Amino acid sequence: MMFSISRYLSLGLMCLALCFEASASLIYVSNEGSGSISIVDSESDQVVGIINGVGKPRGIAVCPGGQHLFVSDADGAALLVIDLKTKLIQQRIEVGTSPEAVYCSPNGQWVSVANEESNSITLVRTKDLMLQGAIKVRGKNPEHAVFSPDGKWLLSSAEEADQVDVIDLEKMTQVSSIRVGLRPRGIAFNKEGTMAFVAVESESLLAVIDMKTQAVIKSLKVGARTNGLTLSKDGAELYASNGGDASVAVIDVKKLELKTLVRVGQRPWNMAINQEGSKLYVAAGRSHAVSIVDLKTHQLIKNLEVGRLPWGAAAP
DSSP states (O other): OOOOHHHHHHTTOOOTTTTSOOOTTEEEEEETTTTEEEEEETTTTEEEEEEEOOSSEEEEEEOTTOSEEEEEETTTTEEEEEETTTOSEEEEEEOSSSEEEEEEOTTSSEEEEEETTTTEEEEEETTTTEEEEEEEOSSSSEEEEEEOTTSSEEEEEETTSSEEEEEETTTTEEEEEEEOOSSEEEEEEOTTSSEEEEEETTTTEEEEEETTTTEEEEEEOOSSSEEEEEEOTTSSEEEEEETTTTEEEEEETTTTEEEEEEEOSSSEEEEEEOTTSOEEEEEEGGGTEEEEEETTTTEEEEEEEOSSSEEEEEOO
16 A cells, blocks of 8 residues: 555654665664664764654665665564655555564565564565565564575574474475574575574574585584674675674684674674675664674774664665
8 A cells, every 4th residue: 555745744754864865875774662764874874864653663674676675563563665765654564463574585576574473474575565475484483584595495583492494485385494492583594505594592502504404514602692693795704693792703604613703782683784895784772773893804883873772774
């Protein structure tokens, strides 16, 4: 359903940065506690605008070549579609109850939404913003649902279990589960898609999955209460946020070894990398800030104040 501009204004959804066009230099941060999206200029590392009135935003994503920002509204059981040029909500798509992380497929044609209380993964077509359907998963409380690089698989982490559920996207159904440890959270793949990485929060480890055998081949200690994961642009490094010790681990993907730890804000969660691949933006929930890390030096640049309880970050 489309909404008129007058409706947006009546709901108080005017953005304070309407003068900023959709730009590759912008980072979008979902602030769960203040019901807003902060817009950060990655060149100046300053907040340049805010989108208010977005419910309880959690997951956030911008698809390759897309013109929309996709944000899950946990309270509204909806996926919000925000136009990147106008910074206005274009559409609300009903998904499952208490939606969390949002991801784009590698080709930008699909968006996945993990619905924790519905125990389902919703798929939305980006071309026409139509709901494709919901896939039930067996693991309780799915938080992340991440596409493999070849678009064949979707891995879903069961936050209140010890497994990652494997969804065959051609069949649109769950086909297996992989035991990884208690309270799996973030998921990432290597560039080739031969390995998947899972943050296992309760056991403070990083599980490495061989996608050919769909089995865990190694577990690493990279910090306390590991939860968020993202891969560097060149695929050489994996970044893991550790909520228990306010750090981001830098992992050598080829060697599967910890390279260093970067101290960041409190309760670091989900992350995004700017388009140039030079900076990491970490949602530090309890610091109400985004920690910005230089990926060349692995040093903290600054903690930038945003809204309350930032949950995630996204970049074009």
